[in-house]
Amino acid sequence: MNEIAAIRQGQESGDSGTLPHSIEAEQQLLGAILTNNDVYDRVAAVLQPHHFYEPVHARIYEVAARRIQKNALASPVTLKAFLEEDEGLKELGGPAYLARLAGAAISSFAARDYAQMIYDFAIRRELIELGHDISAKAARVDVDSEPKEQIVEAEQKLYKLGEQGQSETGFQSFLRAVTDAVNVANAAYQRGGGMAGISTGLIDLDKKLGGLHPSDLLILAGRPSMGKTSLATNIAFNVAKAYKRGLRHDGVEGAVDGGVVGFFSLEMSAEQLAGRILAEASEISSHKIRQGDMTEGEFRRFVEAAKQLESCPLFIDDTPALPIAQLAARARRLKRTHGLDLLIIDYLQLCRGTGKGDNRVNEIAEISMGMKAIAKELNIPVIALSQLSRQVESREDKRPQLSDLRESGSIEQDADVVLFVYRGEYYKEREKPGEDDLASMEKWMADMERLHGKAEVIIGKQRHGPIGTVELSFESQFTRFGNLVKPYQQGAEEF
Known part of the structure; x- marks a missing residue:
């Protein structure tokens, strides 16, 4: 099973040992998943494809995950059709490598530990690369790159690494994007179609x-x-x-x-x-x-x-x-x-x-x-x-x-x-006519009564929904906006 290390070592001119990784842990985990698909559910929250050191392993994990998420079987036989033309897999012996992975899997009991080990190694590799990057930028004296900006940039990348397990995000598969979109829709559905x-x-x-x-x-x-x-x-x-x-x-x-x-x-x-x-x-x-x-x-x-x-x-x-x-x-x-x-x-x-x-x-x-x-x-x-x-x-x-x-x-x-906040009462208040103009005063008072305690929130742009106006109540003494009771709701239970 360790022929992969020899192949990669030859390709990387002996540099593969410089970055922390465990090919054996990756093999054991993938073998456990291919023999028992339930293992995936235990490690999915921890592990993403980019956490694998070996690119072929990352692709095997991604295809297996896609199959399992569709409630389909992920085994050496079913994955063979999807990875038969994979150049990296051909170097390792083709689809026969998948069978060897499954055959050499010892136990699914330690799968979570293997996943955590693979994740930890991935974070270490990212930290090493991030450290090299910070060091290189700091050494390069550039007018456009001030130390304060470098600190903010380094902090941003460290934050991403701590939150998402990677400091840089590049292209992601459409599958991942679709899964995220379905999760958002599911959240709205679970809340009773509200939001x-x-x-x-x-x-x-x-x-x-x-x-x-x-x-x-x-x-x-x-x-x-x-x-x-x-x-x-x-x-x-x-x-x-x-x-x-x-x-x-x-x-x-x-x-x-x-x-x-x-x-x-x-x-x-x-x-x-x-x-x-x-x-x-x-x-x-x-x-x-x-x-x-x-x-x-x-x-x-x-x-x-x-x-x-x-x-x-x-x-x-x-x-x-x-x-x-x-x-x-x-x-x-x-x-x-x-x-x-x-x-x-x-x-x-x-x-x-x-x-x-x-x-x-x-x-x-x-x-x-x-x-x-x-x-x-x-x-x-x-x-x-x-x-x-x-x-x-x-x-x-x-x-x-x-x-x-x-x-x-x-x-x-x-x-x-x-969103625009608009209170007609504010402007109408400043249009108060003279006391001697009774007709104008009567109209002004009627307008003030109509506008009193009301505000409008005008939705001028909404990328994912309709535009329009929402009426709210406004109590100026408490500086509080609230839900406006509509005429047809009078007598009904107030919100």
Whole structure:
């Protein structure tokens, strides 16, 4: 069985011993799988094809996995048809090698140990290569490659290695992509057809978006005083409050409801942000909380709400003017130490780029691309708040459009979802006519009554679903958005 080592040693000019590996462990594991397909289920969570040192073994494992996942038999006979023309296998004796693997398998009992050994060797090889790469880049003095950037890049690769068992991701087979897509659909189906993503706690918004999906960048935009930060804090609070940990449908332990939330507050301090969330939770006006103007009953309610929130997995970073690379590094660290299911950034224009851009438009493009990269790398939804340009104010209809996104069209391109917050009451309030114009005053009061306590979230872009408008309730004294009871729901049970 060890003829493979001799063949590879000849091909690699004696270098095969420089990287840690165990051909025998790979052979034993593959033999165990080919003689007992149930072994695959025990090792699938640990081992991927790229963890094998011998490329032929990786291909055998991948084909066997594909067969087993379809509930078909994976044996030397059934795999022969798929690997007969494999050049690497021909070097080892062709399909007869598969029979020798199965014949030499000692026991399926130690399969998990073999899988762990193969995985550990793969990680060691990746670490060695990563170390060489870091060393080579550090030794090469280059104007375009600063030490700080090299540290961030090295940290990013180490994070990927720790999370996924590989520091670089290249092409993947369509089978792998299809399997991931089916798992997402299955998650939605298991939840009763509701959604595959994390619930925002706002029923009508969830119906339109299908929840907050991993690897999506959501831009939440609006003019000042529209309630962008309020909506973001509401969603953060709802997700953190609903957090439950357990075994997910894919067999991995994690958040089964809600999630761990990271909040980068680049504009407000952590204390101010916490005050907003406490105002919503305790139903006491944020103005009253700031002034300390509370009754004894209200103060008790405030303290009780604070106690309940202590256990919420909501982490706030209020460092101002963070560079996008630092923001990514901190998000990575949070996911490694506490977990991370949702990231919120308030707001995009307060982030900084690398400083290499020659103008602000290019810098914003770099920031929005960086935020989309964070969403994909950490496989979490990222909600980034954004300012809108003043051209909204000059129009008759003040509802925002995609063209109003400030400073860069790249925000619109990089985003999977663009949401606009719009409160007609805010603008109507500023159109109050004079006391002597009774007809106009009557109409104004009717409009104010119609618009009072209501807000609109306009979905201007959604890559995976419909656009449209979602109506929400808005209680300004608590800075809280909620589900709006429709006329046909009056008298029925409220959400």
